[in-house]
Amino acid sequence: MAARSSSDMPRKYPRYCTEDEDRHGNLRIYFRRPGQKKIRLKGIPWSESFMEAYRLALEGKTEANAAAKRSKAKQGSFRGVAEEYFGSAFFFDRCPSPRTRQVRRRELEALYEKAGDEPITSITKRVVLKAMDRRKDKPEAANTFLKALRGLFAFALDREYVTVDPTTDVAKLQSRNPEGWHTWSVDEVRQYEQRHPIGTKGRLAMALLLYTGARRSDVVQLGRQHVRDGWLKFRVYKNHLRKHTEVEIPVLPELQQIIDATPEKGDLTFLISDHGRHWSSGDSFGNRFRDWCNEAGLPHCSPHGLRKAGATIAAENGATERQLMAIYGWSDPKMAAHYTKKANPKRLTKDAMHLIVPHQTENETVPLSGSVDNGGTKTPKKARKNNAI
Numbered sequence: 001m002a003a004r005s006s007s008d009m010p011r012k013y014p015r016y017c018t019e020d021e022d023r024h025g026n027l028r029i030y031f032r033r034p035g036q037k038k039i040r041l042k043g044i045p046w047s048e049s050f051m052e053a054y055r056l057a058l059e060g061k062t063e064a065n066a067a068a069k070r071s072k073a074k075q076g077s078f079r080g081v082a083e084e085y086f087g088s089a090f091f092f093d094r095c096p097s098p099r100t101r102q103v104r105r106r107e108l109e110a111l112y113e114k115a116g117d118e119p120i121t122s123i124t125k126r127v128v129l130k131a132m133d134r135r136k137d138k139p140e141a142a143n144t145f146l147k148a149l150r151g152l153f154a155f156a157l158d159r160e161y162v163t164v165d166p167t168t169d170v171a172k173l174q175s176r177n178p179e180g181w182h183t184w185s186v187d188e189v190r191q192y193e194q195r196h197p198i199g200t201k202g203r204l205a206m207a208l209l210l211y212t213g214a215r216r217s218d219v220v221q222l223g224r225q226h227v228r229d230g231w232l233k234f235r236v237y238k239n240h241l242r243k244h245t246e247v248e249i250p251v252l253p254e255l256q257q258i259i260d261a262t263p264e265k266g267d268l269t270f271l272i273s274d275h276g277r278h279w280s281s282g283d284s285f286g287n288r289f290r291d292w293c294n295e296a297g298l299p300h301c302s303p304h305g306l307r308k309a310g311a312t313i314a315a316e317n318g319a320t321e322r323q324l325m326a327i328y329g330w331s332d333p334k335m336a337a338h339y340t341k342k343a344n345p346k347r348l349t350k351d352a353m354h355l356i357v358p359h360q361t362e363n364e365t366v367p368l369s370g371s372v373d374n375g376g377t378k379t380p381k382k383a384r385k386n387n388a389i
Contacts, residue, residue: 012273012275012284013029013045014051014054016031016032016033016057016058017029017030017031017032017041017045017054018030018032028040029041029045029050031053031054031057031058033057036060039053039057041053041054041057045280046280046281046283046284047098048098048101048102051102052102052105055106073117074117076119076120076121076161077117077118077119077120078111078112078117078118078119078120078122078123079112079117080117080120081120081152081155081156081159081161082108082109082112082152084155084159085108085151085152085155085156086105086108088155090154090155090158091104091151091155094151094154095151103144103148104147104148104151107144107145107148107149108148108149108152111131111145111149120156120161120162121161121162123149123153123166124166125166125167125169125170127166128146128149128166128167128170129170131145132145132146132170132173135173136173139172139173139174139175140175142172142173143172143173143175146167146170146172149167150165150167153165153166153167181302181304181305181308182300182301182302182305183305183308183309183312184301184305184306184308184309185309186313188298188301189206189210189306189309191296191297191298192206192292192293192296192298192301193206194296195292195295195296195297196292196295196296198257198258198261198262199261199262199263200262201262201264201265201271201272202289202292202295203258203262204258204259204262204265204270204271205219205271205285205289205292206292206306207254207255207258207259208222208255208270208271209303209306209307210306210309210310211252211254211255211310212232212249212255213247213249213307213310213311213327213328213329214234214247214307215236215237215238215282215303215304215307216282216283216285216286216289216303216304217237217238217281217282218234218236218237218238218282219271219282219285219303220269220271220278220279220281220282220285221234221237221269222234222269222270222271223266223267223268223269223270224267224268224270225268227251230250230251231248231249231250231251232247232248232249232250232251233246233247233248234246234247235247236329237282245329246329247326247327247328247329249326249327264276266278271285273285273288274288285303286302286303289302289303290302307328310327311324311327311328314327321333321337
């Protein structure tokens with residue numbers, strides 16, 4: 001790894017990681033846990049290679065030992081096919097995101113620690129279902145495991161290691177929280193604003209998330225270079241390796257006021273860390289934002305929940321599906337329809353509730369079927385005719 005100065009590197013590392021300088025003054029990162037030998041971690045902190053080395057260090061392994069162990073995998077074994085999968089173009093094409101590759105690899109490596117040199121054909125539908133049953137208390141984890149296994153068997157089918165995919169008819173488990181991240185209420189937004197007034201980095205972070213609808217992976221990249229003539233234009237990071245989605249929205253006066261009033265902001269990124277540098281990733285920013293939420297007494301709130309709150313408020317104020325798609329960079333109208341379908345009944349109910357209140361007629365008389373004389377006696381039709389003449 002090329003030498004890097006201390007000022008170029010983020011100060012917040014994973015647990016047990018420390019900085020050391022070698023005799024040439026080069027900065028190195030080491031994994032140092034009590035009772036365990038110091039291990040050098042190569043690569044840029046938080047990169048895929050760095051986190052892989054960190055994971056091995058947590059498990060008490062070294063990259064050399066892990067490589068030696070992997071080299072002994074038998075042809076056609078679960079481990080052997082998985083290792084071939086990790087090094088294939090198939091894996092990188094189906095999982096273009098480094099984070100996705102890291103998650104899938106972690107799931108499969110944990111599995112082949114048990115399956116080892118068993119033939120991959122020994123993984124049957126029954127085996128998969130039992131594995132899902134063991135994870136039934138954590139449906140999200142079970143579904144992540146299933147996704148990883150499906151990717152592996154798609155590769156195994158393509159390379160003719162198997163003739164049947166045992167994951168084909170295995171259904172995902174229903175999430176215990178189908179709504180996902182908690183959607184902020186207006187009261188929670190006000191509570192956060194009271195704790196983090198205008199001028200603080202915490203308030204700037206919330207305003208950027210709420211008034212742009214950007215994800216945390218996007219909001220850490222936003223800066224002055226993205227603003228032209230009062231419009232904010234940026235390319236969405238999610239799925240950026242598969243497709244290019246650009247969002248162009250006007251900068252609301254409320255947001256511009258908060259940006260201008262915040263002294264601690266960067267040049268190329270509005271948001272900077274406590275060390276005065278841009279955030280290295282959306283994950284690290286998300287951890288800091290959670291701290292700000294905790295300080296405001298909102299431990300259940302998150303950055304993505306603000307994105308959902310903005311979409312909910314816009315839909316309740318009458319935003320159409322096409323408008324929501326333009327604001328949030330959605331290419332599929334299903335997501336926008338989710339918010340408009342929830343908002344429309346609420347808006348219709350509000351407009352119609354007054355109709356259930358009974359209205360009484362005031363001083364109205366109901367006419368009789370015929371005329372009556374002064375004594376109240378009904379006048380025969382013939383007599384009425386004569387009177388009319």
